[in-house]
Amino acid sequence: MKRGWLLLAMLCAVYFGAAVQAQAQPPSQVLVMLRAAAPHLRAADGYALGYTAAPDETARLRIARELAHQYGLQLVDNWPMPALALDCFVMRMAPGMSADQITQALSHDTRVESAQPRQAFHTLSKDPDPLYSLQPTAAQWHLAELHALSTGRNIAIAEVDSGVDNVNPDLAGQITEQRNFVDDGAYRAELHGTEVAGIIVAREGNGVGIVGVAPQAHLLALRACWQLSQDSAAAACDSFTLAKALQYALEKHAQIINLSLTGPDDRLLRRLLDVAIASRVTVVGAVDDTAADGGFPASYPGVVAAAGEHAAVTRNGVLLAPGEDIPTTQPGARWNLVNGSSFAAAEVSGLVALVRELSPDITLTQLHDVLHARTALGLASMRPMTIDACAAVAQVSHRCTCDCAVAHASVEVPRR
Template sequence: MTGSRTFRRLALGLALGLAALSATAADADAPQAVAAPASAASAPREVLVMLRSPPPHARVDGSYGAAGYGDAARAQSQARVGARLAAAHGLTVVTLWAMPALGMDCVVLALPPGADVGASIAALQAHSEVAWAQPMNEFHAQGHADPLYPLQPVAAQWHLDDLHAIATGRHVRVAIIDSGVDDTHPDLAQAVQARANFVDDRAWVAELHGTAVAGLVAARADNGIGIVGIAPEAQLYALRACWEVSASQTLCNSLSLAKALSFAIDRKADVINMSLSGPVDLLLGRLIDVALAHRQQVVAAVDAHAAGGGFPAAHPGVIAVVDAQSDTRPAGLANAWAAPARDLPTTVPGGGWRMVSGTSFGAGEVSGLLAVMDQALAESDNPGAAPALRLVRLPGGGIDACASLLHAAQSSSSRATLAPGCSAVLAAAGGGATGRSP
């Protein structure tokens, strides 16, 4: 593998040229999160109402219908509750969706013009059937024999050849909760094992942000084109919970993200990537807690301009990813990890590649590394006794990818497999462990 990559570096490294791959600053940099609405005109016009769900609760599987239900009678009962609440407060039912991971159901109600969001939420929460109500929050995406491999910062910084001598993310499930992924892209051939569209009233479409993140996680190796993903044999769940409104703006909301998280939890995704940021959201926080309790890794992009790094990056237990080259890092972010996040070549819709920048894409790299570590953990000498995955920290907050993988592998044979790059790094660091994630 390494020899063929070296040849490609010499023969094809400049073949495509940066001109064909570069993007303008507005296109390449992921957009930043916006502040919560400050005026009635810009305030959310929908609320999410979480209904207590009597057991037994339906499962999120193939038996679910459009709203996630397998029990038609129970769905009708909850629909009647939603309609009654709407009528009592002059609201309109938009949709109803099961949230089995929480044992609840979510009804979306639209507010009439001029209605006060806070007052409506308070009135709804007075009903015994309601666990809680909240605004519909808005989120923004954060910005091998493969000819572009030499241009990938992680190729050298994370010693990708060495890592792939041990593990490539085989059989590890990574959920990409993002905009639409181009699953027909040749560098993502057979990478997407499942896809689902949770954006209401918008048909599935391949979009830039989701496709770029997917390529950084799992672009196929040694296929003679493009790049190499951090986990080139990982299995992707392409979960469209966001939609592009322009070349530089990708939006999501509470409900679409909650649907995607529920899917990822039920389908037992090993790693859940959320390259987005927005306001603190109770529903999403509860679902993230369920995922973490199931030992699913959740990775999120940090918004350096938001208090505490933004949500979900600041949520306890989430692996928060910052730009390794940035001097601006939110204070008090306990589980922050630095990854390359500038001028990263990756996949784009239509079978092409381009450079992107932003913590969204650094988060994708970390998700890929966790997938590689997950395979190594599963194939270690004693997987039943192995601890949870732990990243190993370098001074300054970066990730020691070599030591992280070996910690997961817990195998003398894995250490013997390492090529000189990782071995030299570990020897210089005295084993590499300078700190671990909490």
């Protein structure tokens, strides 16, 4: 699907999801990080005001204005990043300025902790093809049997994506919280975010639509991406909107973060991912099969990388899940078929919720072994492998599920 860029200078940059890798326009804004004392830096309740009023915040704002004036920039936005003990300031460059030169100059200024361009990201999906045979996760992963053991109950999943519709009958009552981190008005229901949400938490047993992989998980619908047109699920994001959403997910103690998107390697996002992974948050990223390394953040160490079963992926450790003709929710009382790594990642996030309900104290290493259950049994190498959901759940439940052969696996994980 086509993806694009929020900034006015980049509205002409269109992305074609996993099918086509488009070239983004040069960034017109930079992110400038100033140090802040962590105990005193806290976002205002609900992020309605951005900051609490404090002398140190006022001082940093003054420094940011001084920097903008000195370097010929325009200060346009700011946001607290308590997880990194930083304030992040957005500054717009004048026409003809070089983002690399400006960020290098700012990085050498003793008042600045770090600086980087505001980079473009996009979600990963493909236009549906009605000729493909239907491959529902419910059939391949035997969801009925898995849900007899686990439904993801009380597991908090942060979906960082475009807006999610909570009116669709399969999503009514399934969304714990909706937050908007895009400066384009109020929170809104959009296609890609709603499609990803349905795969993860669609209601079970309501007589309509589909069943989510983790229907009793708590979904935080964090809108960091924006839909480009009414008739397309094309959605785009950037470093700043994604960083705000990740910071919020950390403050809300999300146990899983779903990132069905891709973009360039980004320093600020890497630092936030480091905090998440160190806090034992499972981060699931969609693989971009047009990028040699799978794209960022899927390629980042510690991120669980997921791709569709038929994706052209060769990178070691990638988990393959159903990625073609996946039925899911759309805004309103609508459903449709979707394709792409975005939705494989959503399935894996749901499966991680099932595993974490059964084993709340599971470590990242143990989770890796569980998700690569066949590898643990010596039946596969670390090359991309089709995930065995039955094996994964059997390993943590120590009970026979839909594949009794895996009940004797040797991976030891903590039980409830």
